Amino acid sequence: MEINDQLVDEISKHKWHHSFEPIPGIITPGRSYRNPKTCLDRMGVQSDLTGLRILDVGCSDGAYSFELAKRGADVTAFDIKTSERIDLLKRITGLNINYHTMSYYDDYSNLGTFDMIIFFGVFYHMKHPILVLEKLFDIANDGCMLCFEGESLDHTGSQLLSEALINELSSKPVAYFVLGDYHKCDTNWFIPNRECAKAWVSSVGWTDVQLMPDESFDITVGDVTVKSDPCRCWGTAYAKKGI
Numbered sequence: 001m002e003i004n005d006q007l008v009d010e011i012s013k014h015k016w017h018h019s020f021e022p023i024p025g026i027i028t029p030g031r032s033y034r035n036p037k038t039c040l041d042r043m044g045v046q047s048d049l050t051g052l053r054i055l056d057v058g059c060s061d062g063a064y065s066f067e068l069a070k071r072g073a074d075v076t077a078f079d080i081k082t083s084e085r086i087d088l089l090k091r092i093t094g095l096n097i098n099y100h101t102m103s104y105y106d107d108y109s110n111l112g113t114f115d116m117i118i119f120f121g122v123f124y125h126m127k128h129p130i131l132v133l134e135k136l137f138d139i140a141n142d143g144c145m146l147c148f149e150g151e152s153l154d155h156t157g158s159q160l161l162s163e164a165l166i167n168e169l170s171s172k173p174v175a176y177f178v179l180g181d182y183h184k185c186d187t188n189w190f191i192p193n194r195e196c197a198k199a200w201v202s203s204v205g206w207t208d209v210q211l212m213p214d215e216s217f218d219i220t221v222g223d224v225t226v227k228s229d230p231c232r233c234w235g236t237a238y239a240k241k242g243i
């Protein structure tokens with residue numbers, strides 16, 4: 001699509017969460033930087049996803065959904081937010097996303113089954129993270145890859161617990177129950193440490209749970225490069241249903 005003033009004006013009328021580049025030269029003006037290509041490459045997601053059905057849970061503006069569609073996947077995405085921004089990006093990119101406005105606690109039976117599930121930035125916003133992981137396992141095809149990401153207690157400094165206690169607990173699966181505001185957001189429930197995030201995922205049947213190295217990396221969007229938030233853990237797991 002040609003980049004013109006009308007297009008830029010149309011984008012600026014929406015309230016964006018992500019700052020990302022759906023097509024070269026167009027950057028959505030959100031406060032949270034996303035380079036979905038960097039993140040998916042880092043997790044080992046292949047560049048050709050043709051023929052795969054992928055679900056993006058709590059996709060927000062769809063930064064990851066559109067990158068997956070660009071790689072040839074048949075993408076379904078949902079969020080509790082309305083679809084206007086996704087609809088606009090569908091027009092701009094010419095890519096299709098099967099978007100549903102729904103909650104992760106809703107019935108998934110109309111979504112079908114999936115070969116990959118993206119579960120980024122959501123588990124710590126859930127009152128029932130294990131229930132949702134279980135619901136996702138039920139709609140995972142044999143061999144389905146789960147890519148997950150979220151807040152990790154190990155890197156919260158002394159905001160929630162003392163660093164000494166966090167270090168002492170780091171080999172045990174522990175989650176902190178957040179009451180009220182945390183990171184200027186009052187929709188957080190449980191902040192697991194890395195062991196606990198792994199344990200939540202494996203407890204409902206996902207296997208081969210691996211966490212990515214505990215390190216920050218560069219996220220570049222247009223001319224801006226920021227460091228990924230260090231208090232996050234990134235990981236993968238698989239649904240092995242044939243065994």
Ligand SMILES: C[S@@+](CC[C@H](N)C(=O)[O-])C[C@H]1O[C@@H](n2cnc3c(N)ncnc32)[C@H](O)[C@@H]1O
Binds near residue numbers: 034105119120122
């Ligand atoms: C921190 S954002 C993560 C967005 C995106 N997945 C990412 O990693 O960049 C959390 C998202 O979860 C969505 N959300 C919150 N409660 C939800 C619910 N009950 N069902 C579905 N999505 C929800 C929010 O609207 C928001 O877009």
